[in-house]
Amino acid sequence: MAGQGCHHAKNALGAFYRRIQARCGGAKAVVATARKIAERVYRLLKYGQEYVRQAEQVSEEAYRLRTLKGMARKAESLGYKLVPVTE
Numbered sequence: 001m002a003g004q005g006c007h008h009a010k011n012a013l014g015a016f017y018r019r020i021q022a023r024c025g026g027a028k029a030v031v032a033t034a035r036k037i038a039e040r041v042y043r044l045l046k047y048g049q050e051y052v053r054q055a056e057q058v059s060e061e062a063y064r065l066r067t068l069k070g071m072a073r074k075a076e077s078l079g080y081k082l083v084p085v086t087e
Contacts, residue, residue: 003034012059013037019063 006017013033021029043049072082
């Protein structure tokens, strides 16, 4: 239920849910998000770490940079080079 509740959340977990839902569908997104929540709760309880809420914009920017880095690596392996658009 916690994973399903992230559908409209304006935080990193909500952004994760919506990304997975767009790619794999709602049922898999609920399971993936629930697992991510369970992992965080486990770390909180076992190691006593504090929960740090990550903003949606920060998480989206990190995801964008990871995607861009992967695309550049893939393009380089195919013999191409990504060049940013200049306006």
